[in-house]
Amino acid sequence: MLTDEERTNLTRLVRSKLTSVRLAQRARIVLLAANGMQNKDIAEQLGVGRV
Secondary structure: OOOHHHHHHHHHHHHOOOOOHHHHHHHHHHHHHHOOOOHHHHHHHHOOOOO
């Protein structure tokens, strides 16, 4: 479960042009997981492996 502050910070990372692609992708993964999405569905949506 994420606090409002954590969710806001992760969203900023995802939207920032200055954030590395890798960090932005990790932030997206955390946000999707916090919304209850399953790992396999997150991997499929983002085009990454489950590991």
